[in-house]
Amino acid sequence: MTPENEVTLYVNGEKYLGWTSVQIEVSVNSLVRACQLGAARTSNRASLCEGIEEGLEAVVKIGSDTLLTGFIVNKTISYTHERSDIQITIKSKTVDLDECMIPPGKPHQWKRATVSSVIKTIAGYYGIEVVDNGLAKNVRAIDFSTHETIGSGITKLLKDDSLLINDDEFGNLVVCGKTQNGEAHDQLIYGQNILTGSRAHDISKVFKTYVVIGQGTDPESKNSKPANSISEQAENSDFPRNRVSVTEQSGNRTRKELKSRAEHLMANSIGNADVLTYQVQGWRQSNGDLWKQNMKVRIKDPMLGINQRLLVSKITYRLDKDGSTTTMTLKDPSAFTVTDLPDVDKGKKTVAKKVQKGTTFLAKAGSGRL
Template sequence: MQPENEVTLSVGGHDYGGWLDVSISAGLERQARDFTVGVTWQWPGSSEVPVRIEQGEAVEVRIGADLLITGYVFSTPISYDSKMIKLSIAGRSKTADLVDCAAINSPGQWRGQSVQKIVEALAGEYGIKVINQSATTLGLDDHTIEPGETAFESIDRLLSLSRLFSTDDGQGRLVMASPGAAGRAVDRLVLGENILNADTELDFSSVYSEYISRGQRKGTDDSFGTQATEVKASVKDERVKRRRVKVIYQSGQMTTKMARDRVEWERGNAMSRAMLVNYVVKGWRQSSGELWRHNMIVRVVDPLIGLDRDMLIIEIKYELTEAGTLAKMALAPPDGFLPEPNDAYERRKLKKGKNTDNFEYLIPADYKP
């Protein structure tokens, strides 16, 4: 394998490589990256001794010089038969503790603080630093930990209100993600050039003609009665021709603006998810030498599916198998992942000609944040 694609585990002051099987996954909607690597030995008669790595050890995972994961070893499966032994090492990002462990802040209530400050407090209990890529600075009247919820469940409730995603980075930090923050890919994904295979459901069953958000808040001297207890907002999607209504019940201290922003975000996000496509390309790196990464904007030219547009890589998996190195990606239009409503649909100007995108009547092909 070329040095720039060598997968290295750094554990206990030692670097381990030479893996025969590799799987490393990351995503815009995944709170914790994960990895699994494996190697086999022939026996009997082999003088090689399996690498002994303890569960719970701190680990760094790199592809070449690129740091992909900072976290911990969670498991070390071993299997064998009469011919060979296989050792695997699996682990996750530091942020896995937020997914697995309880929200333990005491007192578990915040009043009049920003979303970022509350997220920092929840993550800080487990030594996790927080990076905010978004300009959103939403403040909340009140946030209270619910009995039995994990730290991430509490964080996720917060970020749902502000239409943000929570993921991690290579250093094991929690990232309040801004879609497209990884930049624009140098290469395009083009049918007949670098796309090995693809699949898509084009499933529009979760797209609706109207989205309604309902919630409530505690009354104040200026806001009381039904104005406080019945917070509601709705938005229609004229692209759906028959009546289909979705109602979203939101917890926490709602305001009319928060409810309105949520339904507009739901409308855009549902349409983007309906157009999700999975692609597989040979190799982990682009022609520039840069890794393919999630949260990148990439131009997709696939006349078979009908795409000629900018797409967002929302999830990626780096795989090494007998077939070689493969990058498996899930992509969707980026417009529906923005924290603020995007009116690009209303501003769109349909192109004319043979090479137009088949879905431009739904979402503009040229992404303009």
């Protein structure tokens, strides 16, 4: 292993080298990256893991590139009369947001605040910094559930802008969009740098027609109640046979909103139906940069019938007896289209509005009140 690719674990200022097995996984729209490290010693006369204790903060690097900053969450030691082995799992600092709720007594309701400021406040309960580059700037009333994990709640908050969440190599929470890491320097080309390739095309969740039904106020309606059944749909013109998906939308919605959700559902299902997996030798591109998740990569592979740019949705760096490899799962960016509509703003009170004498509409479109 060359110095630029040597994996180093740092714990309490100590460096641990000589790992014989490495697996580091990072996924798009996943809050926590994880790393498993393994080593063996032919003599069991001395401890193999002195100084490596569960709960301690740790940093994992490939050469000079930091890959993960977090905590040791698991340690397994085994031995025979011939050798001793250690397996360590390190997870990003953001693991606490993924697994924990808002601590009792901490604020969880805001009458009017930016989504960014709320996320920073809540992540701060566990000492996590937030990087959002000004993306989560919506101002709204927010009631953050105290009965669900922080990560789950943040994901719901961000659906207004179809934003994604990730952790970064320093253990920060990152609010980002698709293709956050830009364009890869290298292409994946059959017969050149691809070791193995596969393509799984599953249309079991793809339909010809996507229908969304709901309730919406209609000022021209003769009904005495402002609740009328409405529906909109999106058509997948490339699908060969009649298949219909029907989704019910909660709240008081407009036709435009239902149409938008139908289109999102269609894009998401089509994007997730086609999954490609490639393995390449090493962890770096030809320019020295590491392969990364959430970057676009050009693929030229006549064996799998693909010649286009796709998004790296998951990346796994491995080291084993066969050397170092990078495995990438790739999808069309539409696979990460958010399929839910933003929650209606329950923080705003709806004021009765008289349209004409004897007629009062009690709710406006999008208020969520019927």
